[in-house]
Each structure stands twice: as structure tokens, then as C-alpha cells.
Amino acid sequence: MPEVSFPESIVTERLELRCYDEMDAVSVGELIGSNRRHLLRNFPELSKGLTTPAEVEQFLSGCVFQWNERKGYCYGVWAKTLKNLIGQVKVKSLHWEIPSAELSYFIGQSFLRQGYASESVAAVMNVALKELSFNRVYVRIISSNIASIQLAQKLGMQHEGQHHREFRCGFGELHDVDYYSLTSSDYALCTPKETETPR
Numbered sequence: 001m002p003e004v005s006f007p008e009s010i011v012t013e014r015l016e017l018r019c020y021d022e023m024d025a026v027s028v029g030e031l032i033g034s035n036r037r038h039l040l041r042n043f044p045e046l047s048k049g050l051t052t053p054a055e056v057e058q059f060l061s062g063c064v065f066q067w068n069e070r071k072g073y074c075y076g077v078w079a080k081t082l083k084n085l086i087g088q089v090k091v092k093s094l095h096w097e098i099p100s101a102e103l104s105y106f107i108g109q110s111f112l113r114q115g116y117a118s119e120s121v122a123a124v125m126n127v128a129l130k131e132l133s134f135n136r137v138y139v140r141i142i143s144s145n146i147a148s149i150q151l152a153q154k155l156g157m158q159h160e161g162q163h164h165r166e167f168r169c170g171f172g173e174l175h176d177v178d179y180y181s182l183t184s185s186d187y188a189l190c191t192p193k194e195t196e197t198p199r
């Protein structure tokens with residue numbers, strides 16, 4: 001039986017999420033380059049890295065390697081109408097024996113508050129929990145990141161608890177981290193079954 005894996009492309013109403021390839025170097029360089037300050041607190045490695053074409057290429061080949069090894073699935077998020085790379089959603093910390101995974105995500109600062117994170121993260125959660133029968137997906141969020149906490153709650157995730165002083169951000173400060181998760185059983189309760197007739 002073939003090993004289960006995430007699809008290379010996920011299409012939603014306004015977005016296409018797909019795995020990166022070497023042709024995406026310019027788009028990725030531009031997205032990171034124009035969002036360094038925006039990413040500094042939550043994604044210090046991305047914010048401080050990818051400064052040269054060689055570093056971008058290394059990042060992309062790392063993504064392809066992780067994808068092929070089933071260790072991480074890094075999706076670029078493209079807006080269909082703009083044809084721009086506007087953000088990224090990554091599936092990581094995979095435990096295939098459960099299966100479970102952590103999600104991390106960002107949307108470029110020119111594209112915020114248009115529902116793009118909701119649409120892209122919900123689509124990846126649906127693939128994991130419904131199509132691939134994952135038992136749990138979770139996110140780790142710095143306690144002061146109100147935008148991401150509200151997004152997690154909007155997507156139906158439950159607060160599990162807080163890990164004290166778990167993350168050092170790109171500004172050098174230590175942060176408490178809140179864990180939010182969605183289990184397959186909770187997901188089944190909050191999404192309509194396909195066989196149900198709408199009233």
C-alpha cells in the first residue's frame with residue numbers, strides 16, 4: 001500500500017497552495033524580503049535568513065527534501081487572481097504513528113485581514129483531519145500574538161495550555177507559548193457531513 005502523504009496542491013475558492021520548486025526562488029525571495037520586520041517576532045530564522053539567492057535555493061531544496069522524506073510539507077500560498085505568492089503554511093512536527101502534526105503559517109503584510117490565513121489554514125486542516133485521517137493538528141502561538149490566537153479560535157481550535165518561556169523571538173525576548181489543537185472528533189462535530197441534506 002502506498003504511503004499516505006499530503007497532496008502537492010490544494011485549491012480553495014481564492015487560493016492555490018502548492019509545494020515549492022526551484023522555479024519559486026524569486027517569489028520566495030521577494031515575499032520574505034518584503035516581510036522581514038513582519039516575520040521577525042514569530043519566524044526569526046526566515047526573517048533573518050534567505051538574504052541571498054543561494055540561501056533561498058538552499059531553503060527551497062530543504063523544503064523539497066522534507067517533503068519527499070514526509071518530515072514536513074511547506075506550502076506556498078498563491079492568490080489566484082493576483083497570481084502572487086502571498087504567504088506560507090507549513091505542516092511540521094509530524095508523528096505518523098498517531099498521526100498528528102503542527103501547523104505554522106504567515107500571510108504577507110500587504111495581504112492581511114482578507115481572510116487568506118483562515119482560508120489556507122482551514123484547507124490544510126481539512127486535508128489532514130478529513131482526507132488523511134489525522135487524529136490531531138495543533139499550533140504553538142506566542143501568548144501575545146492576538147491575531148493568531150483569534151485565528152486559531154475562529155478555526156475551532158481548543159486551548160490546551162501554556163508552556164512558560166518556551167520561545168525566544170527574533171527580538172531576543174522569551175515568550176510563553178499557548179498550544180491550540182483540533183482533534184478529528186472535534187472536527188467532525190464542527191463540520192457538516194457531506195451526506196447531510198442542507199435545510
Ligand SMILES: CC(C)(COP(=O)(O)OP(=O)(O)OC[C@H]1O[C@@H](n2cnc3c(N)ncnc32)[C@H](O)[C@@H]1OP(=O)(O)O)[C@@H](O)C(=O)NCCC(=O)NCCS
Nearest residue numbers: 042105106107112113114115116117118141147148150151
Ligand atoms: C496571524 C496571521 C497569519 C493572520 O493572517 P490574516 O490573513 O490577516 O488572517 P485572516 O484575515 O484570515 O483573519 C482571521 C481572523 O484572525 C483574527 N485576526 C487577524 N488579524 C488580527 C489582528 N491584527 N488583530 C486581531 N485579530 C486578528 C480575526 O479574528 C480574524 O477574523 P475576522 O477578520 O473575521 O475578525 C497574520 O497576522 C500573520 O502572518 N502574522 C505574522 C506571522 C504569525 O504570527 N503567524 C502565526 C504564528 S503562530
